[in-house]
Amino acid sequence: MKAEIINIGSELLLGQIANTNAQYISEQLAKIGIDVYYHTVIGDNKDRLLEMLKIASKRSDIIITTGGLGPTMDDLTKETIAEFLRLDMVLDKVSLDKIEHYFQKTKRDMPNKNIKQALFPKDAKILPNQFGTAPGAIIEDKNNTYIMLPGPPHELIYMFDTYVYPYLKKYSNHIIYSRVLKVCGMGESTVEEKIKDLLTEQDNPTIALLATQGEVLIRLTAKVEKNIDPGKFIYPIEHEIKKRLGDFIYGIDNQTLEEVLIKRLIEKNKTIAVAESCTGGLISNLLTNIPNASQAFIEGFITYSNEAKIKRLGVNPSTLKKWGAVSKKTAAEMAKGVLNTTNADIAIAVTGIAGPGGATSTKPVGLVYIAVGSGEQINVDECHFTGDRLRIKNLTAKTALDKARRYLNFI
Amino acid sequence: MKAEIINIGSELLLGQIANTNAQYISEQLAKIGIDVYYHTVIGDNKDRLLEMLKIASKRSDIIITTGGLGPTMDDLTKETIAEFLRLDMVLDKVSLDKIEHYFQKTKRDMPNKNIKQALFPKDAKILPNQFGTAPGAIIEDKNNTYIMLPGPPHELIYMFDTYVYPYLKKYSNHIIYSRVLKVCGMGESTVEEKIKDLLTEQDNPTIALLATQGEVLIRLTAKVEKNIDPGKFIYPIEHEIKKRLGDFIYGIDNQTLEEVLIKRLIEKNKTIAVAESCTGGLISNLLTNIPNASQAFIEGFITYSNEAKIKRLGVNPSTLKKWGAVSKKTAAEMAKGVLNTTNADIAIAVTGIAGPGGATSTKPVGLVYIAVGSGEQINVDECHFTGDRLRIKNLTAKTALDKARRYLNFI
Numbered sequence: 001m002k003a004e005i006i007n008i009g010s011e012l013l014l015g016q017i018a019n020t021n022a023q024y025i026s027e028q029l030a031k032i033g034i035d036v037y038y039h040t041v042i043g044d045n046k047d048r049l050l051e052m053l054k055i056a057s058k059r060s061d062i063i064i065t066t067g068g069l070g071p072t073m074d075d076l077t078k079e080t081i082a083e084f085l086r087l088d089m090v091l092d093k094v095s096l097d098k099i100e101h102y103f104q105k106t107k108r109d110m111p112n113k114n115i116k117q118a119l120f121p122k123d124a125k126i127l128p129n130q131f132g133t134a135p136g137a138i139i140e141d142k143n144n145t146y147i148m149l150p151g152p153p154h155e156l157i158y159m160f161d162t163y164v165y166p167y168l169k170k171y172s173n174h175i176i177y178s179r180v181l182k183v184c185g186m187g188e189s190t191v192e193e194k195i196k197d198l199l200t201e202q203d204n205p206t207i208a209l210l211a212t213q214g215e216v217l218i219r220l221t222a223k224v225e226k227n228i229d230p231g232k233f234i235y236p237i238e239h240e241i242k243k244r245l246g247d248f249i250y251g252i253d254n255q256t257l258e259e260v261l262i263k264r265l266i267e268k269n270k271t272i273a274v275a276e277s278c279t280g281g282l283i284s285n286l287l288t289n290i291p292n293a294s295q296a297f298i299e300g301f302i303t304y305s306n307e308a309k310i311k312r313l314g315v316n317p318s319t320l321k322k323w324g325a326v327s328k329k330t331a332a333e334m335a336k337g338v339l340n341t342t343n344a345d346i347a348i349a350v351t352g353i354a355g356p357g358g359a360t361s362t363k364p365v366g367l368v369y370i371a372v373g374s375g376e377q378i379n380v381d382e383c384h385f386t387g388d389r390l391r392i393k394n395l396t397a398k399t400a401l402d403k404a405r406r407y408l409n410f411i
Numbered sequence: 412m413k414a415e416i417i418n419i420g421s422e423l424l425l426g427q428i429a430n431t432n433a434q435y436i437s438e439q440l441a442k443i444g445i446d447v448y449y450h451t452v453i454g455d456n457k458d459r460l461l462e463m464l465k466i467a468s469k470r471s472d473i474i475i476t477t478g479g480l481g482p483t484m485d486d487l488t489k490e491t492i493a494e495f496l497r498l499d500m501v502l503d504k505v506s507l508d509k510i511e512h513y514f515q516k517t518k519r520d521m522p523n524k525n526i527k528q529a530l531f532p533k534d535a536k537i538l539p540n541q542f543g544t545a546p547g548a549i550i551e552d553k554n555n556t557y558i559m560l561p562g563p564p565h566e567l568i569y570m571f572d573t574y575v576y577p578y579l580k581k582y583s584n585h586i587i588y589s590r591v592l593k594v595c596g597m598g599e600s601t602v603e604e605k606i607k608d609l610l611t612e613q614d615n616p617t618i619a620l621l622a623t624q625g626e627v628l629i630r631l632t633a634k635v636e637k638n639i640d641p642g643k644f645i646y647p648i649e650h651e652i653k654k655r656l657g658d659f660i661y662g663i664d665n666q667t668l669e670e671v672l673i674k675r676l677i678e679k680n681k682t683i684a685v686a687e688s689c690t691g692g693l694i695s696n697l698l699t700n701i702p703n704a705s706q707a708f709i710e711g712f713i714t715y716s717n718e719a720k721i722k723r724l725g726v727n728p729s730t731l732k733k734w735g736a737v738s739k740k741t742a743a744e745m746a747k748g749v750l751n752t753t754n755a756d757i758a759i760a761v762t763g764i765a766g767p768g769g770a771t772s773t774k775p776v777g778l779v780y781i782a783v784g785s786g787e788q789i790n791v792d793e794c795h796f797t798g799d800r801l802r803i804k805n806l807t808a809k810t811a812l813d814k815a816r817r818y819l820n821f822i
Contacts, residue, residue, distance in 0.1 A: 013447045015438025018429045022452070027426025036424045037459065041433070041450035048448065055466070274713075280699025281692035284713045288691025291767050291800060299719040302685075302695045302711030304704075308753075312710075312723075342719075356702050389702060 067151035177230035265296035273344035313337025478562035588641035684755035724748025
C-alpha cells in the first residue's frame with residue numbers, strides 16, 4: 001500500500017514554518033507499515049493542486065492532503081478534489097450545526113463564509129474537528145483513497161489520531177514498533193563495541209545507534225504481521241542489551257535524565273540540593289521541570305561569584321586562591337557546603353568554564369568539575385567538553401544528573 | 412523566476428526528521444524574491460528521482476536538491492542528474508585532495524567508496540563543503556539550473572549561505588527584507604489597537620503580528636528592487652511603531668529578553684541577583700546563557716522549600732504562615748532578602764504555583780507573584796498565567812526579565 005502526502009499552504013513555501021505535519025503523518029504511517037513515497041508542498045492554487053492530484057492518483061493508493069479547509073477564498077482543497085473526481089459539493093447539516101455552535105461558544109456571530117466549511121464532496125466520510133471549524137473528510141474512489149486534513153498541527157494531530165489512524169489500519173498488514181533505549185555516560189563507539197554482534201546479526205528488530213548531545217540512543221524497530229505482538233521480537237533483544245550495558249541505560253523512549261533522577265529519589269525517599277557555577281541554574285531548572293520535584297529537590301545555589309561560594313557554601317578562600325574556582329577541590333568543597341547548610345541527602349556541585357571567555361593557559365574552555373556525594377563521601381570528576389557555551393552548560397548538566405542517578409544505586 | 416526543491420532522503424519519508432532544509436532554503440529564496448512553487452520529498456531511489464527531474468525541469472527554472480551526496484551506494488543524486496542531462500561523470504582532483512585531507516585530519520584512512528564524492532557531472536561548478544566530505548554542485552543547462560546540496564543541515568546552511576545565495580542573487584530582480592520588533596508586556600490585541608491604522612494602510616512594508624509565548628512579534632517586510640535600500644521603506648514605519656509602543660519593544664530580530672537585560676545592566680554598571688521559587692532556576696539559567704553574564708549576574712537562590720526562604724533570604728516565618736509561600740508579601744520579602752544578603756543593585760524574586768499540583772481553593776495553578784526592586788523600593792505584580800508547568804515557568808521568567816529590564820530605566 002503506497003501513500004503520499006500533499007501539504008497545501010503558502011507559509012510552507014515561504015519557509016515561515018517547517019512541514020511538521022508531513023513528518024507526523026509519515027511517522028504514524030510507518031508504524032502501521034504503510035509506505036510513504038512522496039511529500040509534496042504546494043501553495044493555495046487550484047491549478048497546481050489539480051495537476052498534483054493527476055500525478056498522485058497514478059502513483060499512490062492513498063493521498064493525504066493537509067491545509068486548505070478554512071473559510072476563505074484561498075481554501076479550496078475539498079472543492080478541487082470534488083472537481084477532480086467529478087463529485088458535487090453537498091451541505092452537511094451536522095457539521096454546520098457544530099460550526100454554528102463553535103461560534104456561539106466563543107460568543108461571536110458566524111460569518112457567512114464559514115458555511116463553506118460544512119460543504120463536502122458527495123459521499124465523503126466526515127471527520128469532526130475538535131479544536132476548530134474545519135472538519136476533515138475521506139473519499140474512497142475506485143482507485144484511490146483521499147484523506148483531507150486541516151493545516152494547524154494540533155487540529156491535524158487530534159483528527160489523525162482519532163479517526164485516520166484507526167481507519168488506515170485496515171490497509172495495513174503489518175505493524176512497525178520501535179523502542180528507544182537511552183544511554184548516558186558511555187560513548188557511541190563503546191556502545192557499538194559492546195553490541196557489535198547484535199548490530200550485524202539482527203534484522204528483526206533492527207538496531208540503530210544515534211549519538212545526541214551527551215547521550216546515545218539505541219533504537220530497536222520490529223516489523224511484524226498485524227495481530228502479532230511485536231514485544232515478542234523486541235523484548236529478548238532489549239533484555240540482552242540491558243544485560244550488556246547495565247545501568248548505563250537510564251531510560252526508555254521519551255524519558256529524561258531529570259525525570260528518572262527525581263523518580264529514583266522519591267522512591268528511595270532521598271532529597272537533593274544543587275550548587276551550580278558554570279551551569280548557572282540549568283540543573284535546578286531541569287529538575288524542577290518535573291511535576292512533584294518538590295518532594296525530592298530542596299534547594300539550589302547559583303554561586304556564580306567567588307564571594308557567593310565562600311558565603312553560601314563555606315568554600316575556603318585559600319582553596320579558591322590556591323586552586324582557583326574551577327578546580328577539583330572547589331567542586332568538592334561546594335558539594336560539602338551544600339550538605340552542611342541544607343538537610344539534603346545528596347549534593348550535586350559543578351564548576352567550570354562555559355566560555356567563550358574565562359579560559360587561562362592551564363584551564364581551557366570546557367574544563368568542568370562535577371561533584372556528587374553525601375555525608376563525608378564526595379566524588380569529583382574532571383570533564384573536558386567541547387562546543388559553545390550552551391552546549392557546555394548542557395553537557396555539564398546531563399553528566400551531573402547522570403552521575404547523581406548512578407550514585408543513588410550505592411546509597 | 413520559479414524554483415522548486417527536491418529533498419532526497421528516506422529519513423524524511425519515515426518521519427524521523429522534519430524537513431528543515433526545505434524551510435531554510437525557501438526562507439532564503441523569499442528574501443531575494445525567487446518564488447518557490449514546490450517542495451518534493453522522495454526516497455533514495457534512482458527511478459523516482461529521474462521521474463521527478465522530468466516533472467520539475469518542465470515547471471521550474473531552478474531545481475535545488477538536498478541529500479544523496481554521500482559515499483554509499485544509496486547516494487545517487489549527482490549520478491542521476493548526470494544521467495538525466497546525459498553528462499559524463501568527471502573526477503575533480505581538488506575535491507579528492509580535500510576529502511583525503513579531511514580523513515587525514517581526523518586520523519582515519521579514506522575508504523575507496525569516498526572517491527565517489529569527488530566525481531561530478533561534466534562542467535559542474537563545485538561547491539566546497541566546510542563541514543563534511545560531500546561537496547555540492549551547480550549545473551546550468553540551457554533551460555534549467557540544477558543545484559545539489561548535502562543533506563546534513565549544518566553542511567547545507569554553510570554551503571547555501573557561502574555559495575548559493577550570492578550565486579542566485581543574479582536571478583533576482585528584487586529583494587525582500589524583514590525586520591521583527593519584539594514586544595513584551597503588552598497583549599496582541601492592545602498592540603493591534605495601537606497600530607491599527609498602520610496595519611491596514613501599509614503595503615510596503617507589510618506589517619504582520621504574531622503572538623508567541625509571552626511576547627508579540629511585529630514583522631515588517633519590504634519588497635524593493637535590487638540595489639534599492641529596503642531600510643528606506645522599513646525605518647520610517649519602524650520609527651512610528653516605536654514611538655507608539657515605546658519601551659514595550661524590547662528588541663529586534665533574534666534578540667532575547669535576557670540578552671537585552673544583561674546588556675543594559677552592564678551599560679549601567681549595575682548588578683543583579685535572583686531568588687526563584689516556582690521557576691526553579693530558569694531565570695538564572697536564561698541570564699547565564701549570555702556570554703559575559705558574570706559581569707552583571709552575581710548569584711541565584713532557588714528557595715524551593717519554606718525553610719530555604721527563611722534561612723537564605725530571611726523571609727519572616729509569620730509571613731509564610733499568615734499569607735503563604737505564594738503571596739505578595741512573601742515575594743517582596745524574598746526580594747528584600749536578596750538585596751540584604753548580596754551586594755546586588757537589583758533583585759528579582761518569584762513565587763507561584765506552576766502546577767499540576769499545589770493549588771488550593773484560593774490559589775489556583777498559574778498564580779504567580781513577581782517582585783523587582785532595589786534599596787527599599789520593591790514592586791510586586793500579581794500574575795495569572797494559564798497552561799502547563801513548563802509554560803507557566805516560562806511565562807513567569809519572561810515577565811520577570813521584562814519587568815527588570817523596564818525597571819532599569821528608572822534607576
